[in-house]
Amino acid sequence: MTPSENKGAQQSEPPSEARIIPPKEVKKKAHPDKARDMLLLEIFSAGKAHVKVSHDGSLPKTYVMKQDERVLIRAVECFNILLEDKCAVALFYNGRPVSIPGQCGRPVNLWIP
Numbered sequence: 001m002t003p004s005e006n007k008g009a010q011q012s013e014p015p016s017e018a019r020i021i022p023p024k025e026v027k028k029k030a031h032p033d034k035a036r037d038m039l040l041l042e043i044f045s046a047g048k049a050h051v052k053v054s055h056d057g058s059l060p061k062t063y064v065m066k067q068d069e070r071v072l073i074r075a076v077e078c079f080n081i082l083l084e085d086k087c088a089v090a091l092f093y094n095g096r097p098v099s100i101p102g103q104c105g106r107p108v109n110l111w112i113p
Contacts, residue, residue, distance in 0.1 A: 037076065038074050038075070038076065039055075039074065039075045039076065039077070039078075039079070039093070039094060039112075039113075040072065040073075040074055040093070040094050040095070041053070041055070041072070041073045041074075041075070041079050041081070041091065041092070041093055041112065042070065042071070042072055042091070042092040042093075042095075043063070043065070043070065043071040043073070043089055043090075043091055044068075044069075044070050044089060044090045044091075044092070045065035045066065045067055045068065045069045045070075045088060045089050046067065046087070046088055046089060046090065047067050047088045048064075048065070048066060048067070048088065049063075049064075049065040049083070049084065049085065049088035049089045050062065050063070050064055050065075050083075050084040051063045051065065051071070051081065051082070051083055051084070051089060052081070052082040053071075053073055053079060053080070053081050053082075054079070054080040055073055055074075055075035055077075055078070055079050055080075056075050056076055056077045056078065057077075057078075060080070060082070065088075065089070078111060078112060078113060079093075079110075079111070079112045080109070080110070080111055081109070081110045081111075081112065082107065082108070082109050082110075083100065083107060083108045083109075083110070084107055085104060085105055085106070085107075086100040086101075086102050086103075086104060086106070086108045087104035087105070091110075091112075093112050093113070098110070098112065
């Protein structure tokens with residue numbers, strides 16, 4: 001048997017630690033694929049705005065925004081957003097506009113998703 005034939009014979013059986021992961025196990029990953037599963041919140045200000053945002057259970061961070069400013073925040077699980085005035089900002093979640101309930105000039109607290 002030549003060395004190239006010997007290699008072919010050895011490759012017929014996978015190493016003992018190799019295994020094929022069924023599709024059900026792939027979906028149950030403990031750590032999500034960051035590029036695919038990351039959530040994105042975009043905040044655009046239409047005027048002076050005070051916004052507090054907490055993501056994935058973190059401590060809230062306050063943003064004092066001027067007109068035409070934009071803030072991007074990434075998370076894995078969720079956002080909690082406190083708006084001083086819903087009419088002072090526009091929110092986009094993963095590129096889609098978010099409908100903000102309530103009246104202009106009143107504070108609003110949102111959970112996304």
